[in-house]
Amino acid sequence: MAPESVQSLLLFASDHPVWAVVITVLSLFVLRSLLKKLLKQKITNFPRKFPDDREKRTKEGFYDVAVVGAGPAGSTLGYYLAKAGRNCLLLEKKKFPRDKYCGDAVCKTAIEILMDMGIYEKLIKENKARIADAGGLCSPGGLSYIGRSKEILGEVPAALACKRWWLDEAIAMAAKRAGAHLMENSGVRDAVFDAKAGLWTVYLEDSDKSYKARILVCADGAPSKLATKLGIVKRPPDGSCSRAYVESGTHKFKADGCIFYHRDMLPGYSALFRHPNNELNYCVYLIPGNPKVTNDDLPYWHNFLMKQDPNISKSLGPGAKLERMKAASLRLGGEPVSHGDHVLVVGDAAGMIDPMTGEGIHHAMEAGKMAAKFLDEAMHHGNYDKDVMKLYHEAWMDKFGSDFKWSFAICQLLYRFPILLDAATAAIARKGDKFLAAWADIMTGRVPKIHLLRPEFVIVITFELVSLIIKRAFGIEKKREKKLE
Template sequence: MHDVIVVGAGPAGSSAATHLARSGLDVLVVEKTSFPREKVCGDGLTPRAVQELKSLGVVTTGPGWFPTKGVRLLGGDRRLELPWPNGGLGLTRTRADLDEILARNAVRAGATLRENTKVTAPLTANGRVQGVRTSTGTHKARLVIAADGASSRLSVALGLRPRRDRPIGIAGRRYFRSPRHDDEYLEIQLDLAPAGYGWIFGMGDGTCNVGVAFLRTDHPDYHQLCSRWLASLPPSWGFTEDNAVGPLRGAALPMGFSRRPHYLPGVLLAGDSGGMVNPSSGEGISYALEAGRLAAEVITTAFRSPFPEHVLRKYPAAVNRANSTPFALGRAFTRALENPHLMRLATHQGLAHPPLMRTALRLLGGLPT
């Protein structure tokens, strides 16, 4: 019998496990794959994500960590560089590295990690989740955290499916050797498609993370969109087949709290499993790290309370309180994206007014004011 079982060792799961283990709880993390593992992502870490990493005690300097100054927005013939608010620090780090760093950090904090362990079903009794069945055996716990990604088979097994009224995005990402690898701004092409954008993030190691993202209903083929965009870029940037490092890979982006509720008796949802991806930017790492921390705080308080269930039911409100503004604005933003004329007007007018775009970056990105 464990205090908490965390399903999934991504940013949300490892964040929760670290904070819980530091509180002295018995934490088991089960991960269906083994590290290092591939994860489709832009690899960009906003100042909000960096702050969460610091709270975990992760050292964010040295090889593999590349600092960024802000975001560069491109649209039509306009270009605007927006430094991170309040002199904040951003970073890039490949997810193959980052996720393993976070998982090993949880182990150092006292959590137990079992890799290559697939959860096959929840254990339930009297209407409450009391553990999980896995490919290696049965494990019981006082609480379970579902941090098993966008598909979240654990959530689906409990009857929680994505809401149809929430946006779902698709992203495609590929690495290229490029002279732009040390660009200190995260570059985003806003008008790549009526409901999509492209990105170029320097990794500081000789490569760039290059990709596209869009609403699934509008552009089902990210391969075609990415190929067309890359063909339009200057050859000197190196985004050609000869310079490619690995194939183009895609993934779903569950946005705007697309799966709810975030708490059922005995189980909390964190990260992509709860649709905790910003609808306007497609960013999910900072929200996953934050959700893991919030889940740990609520659980730790609940275990010390004479009324633990009353405390646990406050978790969805805590998550919503932290992200309601950027997620609500982001959902409205995605609806606007579907109108190409409105999107083109907003892009061109917005890029011509830096103060407006700085405010939009803070609000849509949930960054400090």
């Protein structure tokens, strides 16, 4: 750089120190992303180690991939691997159809994959799934908005209510039809890697049976027992969630779905979601970040909210008949490592649940599809070393995993300043259904959380925030609600 340019830059920096800092930070950020892209490894940078796998596989009788767990992650992976012509063993502990404690909210990204697999139409036609049209939220300060999404979103709805009894069976059977070797009632107790042969041996529970595979995928859900045993995952799940079905005809809920925030339980929340037969799903999500709420408090919050929260108790009505509370753990925010030599971890087992929502079906399916594409490529190339498998970890981190750190930060903000949720709800109520749809895209990870800093969100939410602060200071706040007729 010419000395005059350096001099004029220094002059600019001394005249405008704030701008100089902003420009330097932005330049460093751009430089870092460019360097990251330039230095990114590709599969082809690694030496080929297993060139004749297909022939060897037939002779020696092993699978390309053994997937442990046929939930949304494992079955989606099995489906796309089989479609790519790969020899995939899908081992599932239970027999389908089987229950899985869940809020049963299947969001847009998952719906698109269900459409691609040819399952969506069938679930709707057979009345096993219901499109959630009228939905919204109720803020900690009691502001609420219920909007409609069908007209705005067109072909792909924002969310679908589908019991896991039906959903998981449909995905697993699609994988089987595509050619994956699905084995039900086949819980896996252990997996041992022979580094010399480059093969895993997978052992079944209560049986002497074992199977060999070139690659192992752990997709056994939030407890992540297998990946923990193998030393890949090193922490227990962090959140928890309850579920209780509410009998059809016994409740007063009019919308298709609604999220309820209670000031003392933030950043957790509860939800009601309507099934095709008019049954409801009542869920309470305990999300880490509130020192006064622990996972042991789940039964308390489950019972307290349905009886004492004015909005939930009104929606349920005095005669609501609920099943006994069921509960399961949530592994939130993404595991720092989801790979090893010849092994991947996918779905809840790798913590692919958004800490802001506690939802993970869509990430499990998205990651399953990504892992299938990645493994197909790796098999073409013939190298499954840890450094190669790391490319899958980086891929899902780039797609949605790195956004989880923003979710954790936003959770902290909401816990400390619940008024932000009131302001966001007021903004949604002011701007209407399009704004709600854009908000839902951010909440479900279709759009990065950083988009909340865009002017279309910042301006309107800040306006509502200031106006709420003023109204509360003068005691003139009116509850703004939009109810279903």
